[in-house]
Amino acid sequence: MTQITEGLRSTHLSLNHRCTQKCQMCERWAWEDHPANQAREILSELEIASLLKDLKKMGLGKVTLTGGEPTIRADFINIVKHSLDEGLHVGVVTNGNLLQRKILRLEEIEAVKSKQFQISISLLGTESATHDLNAKVPGALSKARRAYTQFTKH
Numbered sequence: 001m002t003q004i005t006e007g008l009r010s011t012h013l014s015l016n017h018r019c020t021q022k023c024q025m026c027e028r029w030a031w032e033d034h035p036a037n038q039a040r041e042i043l044s045e046l047e048i049a050s051l052l053k054d055l056k057k058m059g060l061g062k063v064t065l066t067g068g069e070p071t072i073r074a075d076f077i078n079i080v081k082h083s084l085d086e087g088l089h090v091g092v093v094t095n096g097n098l099l100q101r102k103i104l105r106l107e108e109i110e111a112v113k114s115k116q117f118q119i120s121i122s123l124l125g126t127e128s129a130t131h132d133l134n135a136k137v138p139g140a141l142s143k144a145r146r147a148y149t150q151f152t153k154h
């Protein structure tokens with residue numbers, strides 16, 4: 001395995017393999033039942049905090065939190081905080097299903113309202129008939145739209 005000691009500027013960190021959707025083009029959600037995922041989380045919150053600290057020392061400037069669906073994790077908000085506290089630019093890639101119920105807690109973090117934080121919501125179509133069909137979750141596009149509207153209204 002190659003050991004990276006410097007020059008790492010940006011990375012994607014997969015927080016889990018679980019997902020609220022079962023998108024047609026994705027196999028990630030199917031890994032959930034794999035024996036390696038029975039412990040439920042790939043890395044604990046403390047392990048992620050420690051990893052972020054080490055990566056920051058190596059020059060990391062931006063982390064993109066992804067999955068699976070990263071917002072499924074009960075400690076998702078804490079992981080965002082750890083990332084921002086390290087001074088990293090933080091991106092989140094989400095399907096938006098669970099985002100609306102997390103927004104109030106996210107907005108309590110001052111840096112979330114700055115350019116240091118960015119959310120990307122994945123769309124699988126511009127209409128519910130297409131998006132929901134591809135996501136295999138009825139109402140998925142409506143949830144993503146509501147989360148987007150709430151997050152951008154301030």
Ligand code: SF4
Nearest residue numbers: 019021023026068095
């Ligand atoms: S939302 Fe992302 S991780 Fe989840 S099933 Fe779809 S493509 Fe895969």
